[in-house]
Amino acid sequence: MKSRYLSAISKPQIGKMTSGLQWEESDVGAPPPENPLRIVYMLVVHGRAVRQLKRLIKAIYHKDHFYYIHVDQRSNYLHNEAVQLAQHYTNIRVTPWRMITIWGGASLLTMYLRSMQDLLEMSDWPWDFFINLSATDYPTRTNEELVLFLSKYRDKNFLKSHGRDNAR
Structure with missing residues (x-):
């Protein structure tokens, strides 16, 4: 994933702010952690880009992670396709509600907050990190690389705001 767009919120939210964490290329090919973490990907999609959504899921899919999909209320065709896709996997769900975002x-923030509430109430989905993506995002790292990196920083939150640099 592009690290500047990576927004991961650990659960529970007890992390420490750290700047300057970098991917360590020497970790590529390292053995997986003994206690691998689990990621919930929040996919926010709209329009008719079914192939784009399927391409993204194929790129980030792993049986140990979770995928929660919100389809904009104005995108009925995409919603129907996402529901059909989710029926084939126990770790992919579509929000039972939809919003126009x-x-x-503010509607986008409201949608994320409602989704986070849903995810926190899903006791059958024990996740460690939350990553939000849109259908136009695409990873630049493998799931294994991401898990290895996040496993080293389990007690951290990774947040990046858009706009002016406010890391003063």
Whole structure:
């Protein structure tokens, strides 16, 4: 994933702010951690880009992770396709509710907060990190590389705001 767009929130939220963490290329090919963490990917999609959604899921899919999909209320075709896709996997779910969201608007934040509430109430999904993606995102790292990196920093939160640099 592009690290500047990676937004991972650990659960529970007791992390410490750390700047300057970098991917360590020497870790590539390292054995998986003894206690691998589990990621919940929040996929926020709209329009009719079914192939794009399937391509993203194929790129990030792992049986040990979870995938929660919100389809914009104006995208009925995509919603029907996402529901059909989710029926084939126990670790993929589509939100039972839908909202009209506007990128960068308060509706998007409301949708994320409601989704987070859903995810926190899903006792059958024991996740460690939350990563939000849209259908236009695409990973630059493998799941194994991401798990290895996040496993080393289980007590951290990774947040990046858009706009001016406020890391003063």
